Amino acid sequence: MTLAGSGRPLAASDSHTALAAVAGFFEQTLAVARAEARKLLRDPTELASRAVQPVLWLIVFGQVFTRTHAIPTGPLSYLEFMAPGVLAQGVLFTAIFFGIAVIWERDLGIVHKLLASPAPRAALVLGKAGAAGVRGLPQAVIIYVLAALLGVRLSLHPVGLLCVTALVLLGAAVFSTFSLIVACIVKTRERFMGIGQLLTMPLFFASNAIYPLELMPGWLRVVARINPLSYFVDGLRATMIVSGTSRFGIGVDLAVATGLLAFLVLIAARLYPGLAR
Amino acid sequence: MSDSNAVIQTSMLSRTFGSLTAVRDLNLVVPSGAIFGVLGPNGAGKSTTIKMLTTLLPPTAGRAAVAGYDIARQAADVRRHIGYVPQLLSADGALTGRENLELSASLYRVPRTERRRRIDDALAFMDLTNSANQVVRTYSGGMIRRLELAQAMLHEPTVLFLDEPTIGLDPLARRAVWDRLLQLKANGRMTVLLTTHDMEEAEALCDAVAIMHQGTIARSGRPADLRAALGVDATLEDVFADAVGGAIEEGGSYRDVGRVRQTARRLG
Numbered sequence: 001m002t003l004a005g006s007g008r009p010l011a012a013s014d015s016h017t018a019l020a021a022v023a024g025f026f027e028q029t030l031a032v033a034r035a036e037a038r039k040l041l042r043d044p045t046e047l048a049s050r051a052v053q054p055v056l057w058l059i060v061f062g063q064v065f066t067r068t069h070a071i072p073t074g075p076l077s078y079l080e081f082m083a084p085g086v087l088a089q090g091v092l093f094t095a096i097f098f099g100i101a102v103i104w105e106r107d108l109g110i111v112h113k114l115l116a117s118p119a120p121r122a123a124l125v126l127g128k129a130g131a132a133g134v135r136g137l138p139q140a141v142i143i144y145v146l147a148a149l150l151g152v153r154l155s156l157h158p159v160g161l162l163c164v165t166a167l168v169l170l171g172a173a174v175f176s177t178f179s180l181i182v183a184c185i186v187k188t189r190e191r192f193m194g195i196g197q198l199l200t201m202p203l204f205f206a207s208n209a210i211y212p213l214e215l216m217p218g219w220l221r222v223v224a225r226i227n228p229l230s231y232f233v234d235g236l237r238a239t240m241i242v243s244g245t246s247r248f249g250i251g252v253d254l255a256v257a258t259g260l261l262a263f264l265v266l267i268a269a270r271l272y273p274g275l276a277r
Numbered sequence: 278m279s280d281s282n283a284v285i286q287t288s289m290l291s292r293t294f295g296s297l298t299a300v301r302d303l304n305l306v307v308p309s310g311a312i313f314g315v316l317g318p319n320g321a322g323k324s325t326t327i328k329m330l331t332t333l334l335p336p337t338a339g340r341a342a343v344a345g346y347d348i349a350r351q352a353a354d355v356r357r358h359i360g361y362v363p364q365l366l367s368a369d370g371a372l373t374g375r376e377n378l379e380l381s382a383s384l385y386r387v388p389r390t391e392r393r394r395r396i397d398d399a400l401a402f403m404d405l406t407n408s409a410n411q412v413v414r415t416y417s418g419g420m421i422r423r424l425e426l427a428q429a430m431l432h433e434p435t436v437l438f439l440d441e442p443t444i445g446l447d448p449l450a451r452r453a454v455w456d457r458l459l460q461l462k463a464n465g466r467m468t469v470l471l472t473t474h475d476m477e478e479a480e481a482l483c484d485a486v487a488i489m490h491q492g493t494i495a496r497s498g499r500p501a502d503l504r505a506a507l508g509v510d511a512t513l514e515d516v517f518a519d520a521v522g523g524a525i526e527e528g529g530s531y532r533d534v535g536r537v538r539q540t541a542r543r544l545g
Contacts, residue, residue: 024386031383039371109365116331116361117384276333
């Protein structure tokens, strides 16, 4: 045996075709996501607790502002305007604290074991992002049911539902991966909690979730245009609500979410191994 | 530097953290099929060494090969050929034993046609068949450690790394883990590198040991040879005390001690 470079030749079983490598990557990604989904199904109390805040936003804030007609929302009632924003908010608030679970896994040694496996770091990160996406879907169901009960005209067109599903999965994946990056940097739950709180409110209020961009001062409108949550809400508004329209274009919304996810996964895959050091 | 029978080989391997040198110029040769023990007090550099050899931590100097692959330049190949049980309890408590094994089988890409059989065999070998479908948080500490061993060996690695595998276990659970490791040794297909504080464990399991102190190897060899070199009635504990100077050890960071206590607490 010798050190690197002159090591033993690769055995037949070691050589992977590109196709097999891609298939393996997706298998490993799905395995991580499936494990997370199993845990969620085994203990769904988290879903119930996460539903409380969106319910309050719709029933209290939404109904009051619908009556006041204080915010011009075009052909949509205020409740119809804000329902996609509340769904986006629910997904954001759940996903942005995903890093806490990652830090917890680090403290338990689970991260060390995952990182000592041959699974590519990007597959591990993407698997975690997929699991966060799975967590977002029940929230969408709860908000659809509640919004329907409150008289919101929901679009049930199959293509629209497919787009909403894709946007929820992508949105949750984007914000959970961002959260994972923060977790890799701060590494402790105490520090993370402070930063998580610091991030959620600006992301939410500097977006088009609960008021249109036109009402914002110029500087805030610029911030909202670079806030990924705005694209997420914009796509949801166009596909979730009857007569809902997209300001940026649904293709742009999906492209921004997909591109941002790819970028964040690349960064997270580089930082994730640092959690085991 | 080359030894045809070595499965782990390091050359001047070092790791520093700022001004602290955790491992200094480590030269280690572990032969194929052996159980090799790395002993040492807290802060001696055992866990840092194991983290470098499992590719979790890049070395700051020196080189090492595991299963024929360079840990820095062929890290993915190294990871394909090793199994690793960290000091912390790493089985996912929210999943069942079988689900933990299924996750490992996917991550290590165990062939689909063999998965079911290998998982069933691993559960039977570790005496966990009857509890395979229970959630792991209901397991005893010894059961969790055996499950972790099953996870680490499911893909039939060339080298198994165990970081303090019996820390916090009661004597019976510890004995059950030892029995499995001795059976693996009898099969002779796997090389095991383990770290431990426990001299009795080192005597019971290890073909050879290295005693680390302040980041370097203070003694190494077969336990019987090390004892004989010190004196007729010397124990391995005497060798250990002699190697580390016999002083009360102040090493080990707050994080290290916290980790050990956390593991012990989880094991109940």
